[in-house]
Ligand SMILES: *[C@@H]1O[C@H](CO)[C@@H](O)[C@H](O)[C@H]1NC(C)=O
Ligand SMILES: *[C@@H]1O[C@H](CO)[C@@H](O)[C@H](O)[C@H]1NC(C)=O
């Protein structure tokens with residue numbers, strides 16, 4: 282602080298005069314002067330900024346005093362900084378940066394940080410006739426320099442050390458200090474802030490605490506933020522991970538394993554094979570592996586700073602690639618009830634075996650079992666259901682291979698005969714002059730051979746399972762015997778059925794009575810007409826009998842179209858269906874006997890002509 286005598290001012294004698302006056306005044310008034318609450322000194326703006334100016338206003342003054350005396354820090358003569366005499370506008374200031382305006386306010390220009398202080402003004406208040414002193418504080422702020430973060434521990438160990446970070450700033454007038462961790466506010470039980478926010482302490486650090494940390498300082502005119510600070514937290518190694526994880530390798534493959542465990546500083550790695558040190562790198566590679574590379578591979582990761590280590594094993598299996606097996610059986614063509622033994626042939630050992638039947642995985646039933654490490658399949662009491670294709674498959678974790686199919690045929694039967702049409706109580710009825718198709722069905726492999734007998738006589742013309750008579754006559758009634766035999770199983774079976782030839786059932790049973798009635802009407806009408814004409818001719822010209830043949834022709838023509846509609850179910854396809862469709866024929870012609878009108882006979886004879 283400059284002393285008042287050093288103030289460069291034109292009127293130094295004048296200064297002395299005022300000084301004297303003020304001194305006297307102050308000495309005289311001091312005991313009675315008061316620092317009234319109604320007067321105050323208020324900076325405008327409220328704080329100063331380095332390099333700019335501020336005005337300290339006096340508030341609470343209602344009447345102009347004769348003079349103003351300004352002090353800094355304390356109201357003592359040595360701290361007086363300006364005196365202003367209102368009447369003549371004379372200013373005496375200790376510093377060229379100071380000026381007092383006519384209303385007494387003190388302006389300070391070119392502010393520096395050291396202008397921060399308490400300021401006083403003393404004056405004579407005409408209202409109260411007292412000497413009063415008013416006081417105010419001026420704070421001057423400069424722009425803040427960037428703070429820095431310092432740490433008590435440059436390499437704290439995870440789950441062990443505490444660490445304190447301090448925000449350091451060269452600036453004195455910091456009004457506010459905040460921290461951010463990872464761009465968010467500090468939070469959590471393990472984080473402790475000092476009361477002034479300057480120091481942040483993290484208790485028992487973890488690797489997640491590495492930050493980055495930033496601290497920010499503020500004053501009313503400036504903000505500044507530290508560079509991000511990252512804690513180097515020492516941790517690990519964690520349990521390592523080995524990749525790839527597939528434990529199976531074919532012979533000749535390259536084994537490349539990579540071990541990694543999270544660690545700071547990075548871990549050191551060593552590999553052991555079945556307990557023998559192999560390499561000291563994170564990577565283990567073995568080219569062209571053979572079967573004896575099967576075993577346990579262990580990776581050990583260690584951290585020299587934490588002194589910790591951890592390990593991980595992988596069990597590698599090296600296997601051969603399965604080559605195609607073959608399947609054999611002690612027979613591929615067997616009798617029912619015999620025993621079949623299949624063998625899966627492979628050069629490999631220790632393979633898994635699967636059996637397939639007709640391309641589906643074989644499920645073992647009673648009487649079937651596997652032996653010799655599943656390489657042998659035995660099927661006891663072979664049945665016809667066991668005929669089909671057999672395969673075996675070998676597999677290991679890296680490969681599988683299936684044999685070609687082996688076809689097995691099973692010879693069986695014949696065991697039972699079924700006739701078609703099926704007899705009603707051992708008897709098959711067939712209408713006179715219809716056709717008869719008898720089919721004898723058996724189950725057999727290889728297919729059965731057949732012999733037919735009628736009554737007791739062998740019918741050599743029928744050598745398969747079908748017996749046909751195109752136009753049944755009354756003499757065809759009798760006992761028909763089908764004999765089936767299998768020349769491999771040497772089994773045979775025979776069965777007889779009685780065939781009875783019967784008359785045509787009534788037409789009503791055909792399900793077409795309407796058209797039958799129509800036919801009857803037309804036919805009767807035509808017959809009547811022709812008979813009348815014939816009768817007239819007979820009477821007019823001659824009397825010999827011969828009209829019957831003409832009579833027949835006429836009937837034939839008129840009935841033909843109707844007949845087609847009536848029997849369309851059975852007649853058009855007759856020749857194609859004959860071998861198997863006799864059931865239909867039977868159903869359509871109920872066997873109830875009835876008097877048959879003569880014209881219906883004509884209709885059926887027409888069918889046979891077709
Ligand atoms: C205030 O500072 C400016 C430069 O910043 C200078 O030109 C001026 O003379 C100074 N005024 C006083 C009163 O010191
Ligand atoms: C003080 O202020 C007055 C009026 O505001 C002005 O005329 C005068 O030049 C100033 N003095 C100084 C030393 O700046």
Ligand SMILES: *[C@@H]1O[C@H](CO)[C@@H](O)[C@H](O)[C@H]1NC(C)=O
Nearest residue numbers: 439440441442484485486487
């Ligand atoms: C630090 O934390 C770990 C786990 O959270 C705990 O096991 C250990 O005891 C703690 N250490 C201290 C000094 O608190």
Ligand SMILES: *[C@@H]1O[C@H](CO)[C@@H](O)[C@H](O)[C@H]1NC(C)=O
Nearest residue numbers: 456457458459460476477478
């Ligand atoms: C400390 O920081 C908090 C916010 O994080 C703030 O509210 C408080 O005022 C600060 N204290 C100091 C002394 O800066």
Ligand SMILES: *[C@@H]1O[C@H](CO)[C@@H](O)[C@H](O)[C@H]1NC(C)=O
Nearest residue numbers: 554570571572573574575576
């Ligand atoms: C594995 O067997 C091969 C010969 O097949 C031999 O050369 C090699 O040394 C064996 N390796 C080990 C690890 O025993």
Ligand SMILES: *[C@@H]1O[C@H](CO)[C@@H](O)[C@H](O)[C@H]1NC(C)=O
Nearest residue numbers: 576577578593594595596597
């Ligand atoms: C590896 O195999 C050994 C014995 O063969 C077994 O004790 C161990 O648990 C296996 N390790 C893994 C990771 O499967």
Ligand SMILES: *[C@@H]1O[C@H](CO)[C@@H](O)[C@H](O)[C@H]1NC(C)=O
Nearest residue numbers: 616617618692693694770772
């Ligand atoms: C198999 O045995 C069953 C009853 O045991 C018998 O009916 C059948 O004829 C036999 N099959 C052959 C082909 O011998």
Ligand SMILES: *[C@@H]1O[C@H](CO)[C@@H](O)[C@H](O)[C@H]1NC(C)=O
Nearest residue numbers: 611612615616619620621622
């Ligand atoms: C197949 O071998 C088994 C056992 O040796 C035997 O019992 C069975 O009769 C043989 N089957 C044939 C069809 O040879």
Ligand SMILES: *[C@@H]1O[C@H](CO)[C@@H](O)[C@H](O)[C@H]1NC(C)=O
Nearest residue numbers: 618646647648649661662663
């Ligand atoms: C196989 O057939 C024999 C005789 O036919 C019989 O005693 C045995 O129970 C049958 N076994 C099975 C599993 O069907």
Ligand SMILES: *[C@@H]1O[C@H](CO)[C@@H](O)[C@H](O)[C@H]1NC(C)=O
Nearest residue numbers: 742743744745746747748860
């Ligand atoms: C049966 O043999 C006859 C010849 O004798 C033939 O026309 C007919 O098609 C054969 N039927 C079957 C089902 O083989």
Ligand SMILES: *[C@@H]1O[C@H](CO)[C@@H](O)[C@H](O)[C@H]1NC(C)=O
Nearest residue numbers: 735736755756757758759760
């Ligand atoms: C079968 O025998 C009966 C009577 O014994 C006879 O009426 C019938 O005509 C015979 N059938 C044949 C086709 O010989």
Ligand SMILES: *[C@@H]1O[C@H](CO)[C@@H](O)[C@H](O)[C@H]1NC(C)=O
Nearest residue numbers: 727728730767768769770771
């Ligand atoms: C069975 O009969 C068929 C056809 O007649 C013939 O080809 C085959 O050789 C016969 N088999 C035996 C074992 O007699």
